[in-house]
Amino acid sequence: MGGQLAGEIASAMAVDVLRDHLERGAAAGEALVGNVDQRHSPTANRLASGIRRANQVIHAAGKSKAAWRNMGSTLVAAQLHDQRLAIAHVGDSRIYLIRGGSIIQLTDDHSLVAEQQRQGLISQAEAERSPLKNIITRALGEGPQIEVDLSDLDLIDGDRILLCSDGLTNMVDDRAILAVVGAEDDPQRACDTLIATANAGGGRDNITVVLVYVAAAGFFTGLRQIFSQGR
Structure with missing residues (x-):
């Protein structure tokens, strides 16, 4: 958000601040930012x-330089603990659960078209075609x-958890995601x-x-990231 360069800076800040906050919290019990949700x-x-702290840092940085004005980022985070998955997110990056041949979106998009869908104002098909689909309501x-x-989720053996940005979901629908993740054991x-x-479909972001x-036997992970380089 706020232009490609500023958006990438904000995203990097978000990841760094969240990681540092989690590490310090684990080591020294650092106080939480904001209220506890019981x-x-x-x-x-x-x-x-950690996400609230990242927001503070990005907001302050956005006021410090003209080139960073209005910069922002979405953020989705998950942590595994005792066979439970803890989830926190802001924006339209998503977490999916692939289980038993089904795919379930675990996060609600903070976007204008998603809100219109939740209110029953537009259909899924209309949302996918909407010229407003890239308007974020929270970042x-x-x-x-x-x-x-x-949110929190109890995990079972065989679950597959996908975290992704809208650069994937704008190009690849849920059924296609399920087909890939459900069939590939690596x-x-x-x-x-x-x-x-996603790139074959246009890769616009x-x-x-x-x-x-x-x-x-444990958790097996994969990571892939590609930047659009101005596309």
């Missing part, structure tokens, strides 16, 4: 705290405070295939994909 796990609340950097959505190859499919496969 409906959700301590892990999810720590993720939300890091917009103000000194941010509302973060939280998460890295699945990530590569998803990126290639930066694409980030993270996959986690849950198995009795």
Whole structure:
């Protein structure tokens, strides 16, 4: 958001601040930013705290340089703990659960067309064609405070968790994502295939994909990221 360069700077800030906040919290019990939501796990609340801190940093940075004005970022984060998945997010980057041959979106997009869909004003098909589909209603950097959505999920053996930016989901629909992730037992190859499919469809935006496969022997992950380079 705020131009490609500023958007990439904001995204990098978000990741760095969140990582540092989580590491310091684990090591020294650093105080949480914002209120604790008792409906959700301590892990999810720590993720939300890190996202709030990232928002503060990005918002302040956006006021410090003219080139960074109005910069922002979406952010989706998940943490595995004792066979549970804690989730926190802002914006329209998504987390999916692939389980038993089905794909379930675990996050709600913070976008204008998604809100119109939730209110029953437009259909899924109309949302996909809407010229307003890229309007985000919530993002890091917009103000000194941010509302973060939280959730927790019990995991089972065989679950596959996908985190992705809209660079993927704008180009590849849920059925195609399910076909790739459900059929590929190597998460890295699945990530590569998803990126290639998005690029074949036009690849108009930066694409980030993270996959986690849950198995009795442990967790297996893949990561793939490609930048649009101005496309």
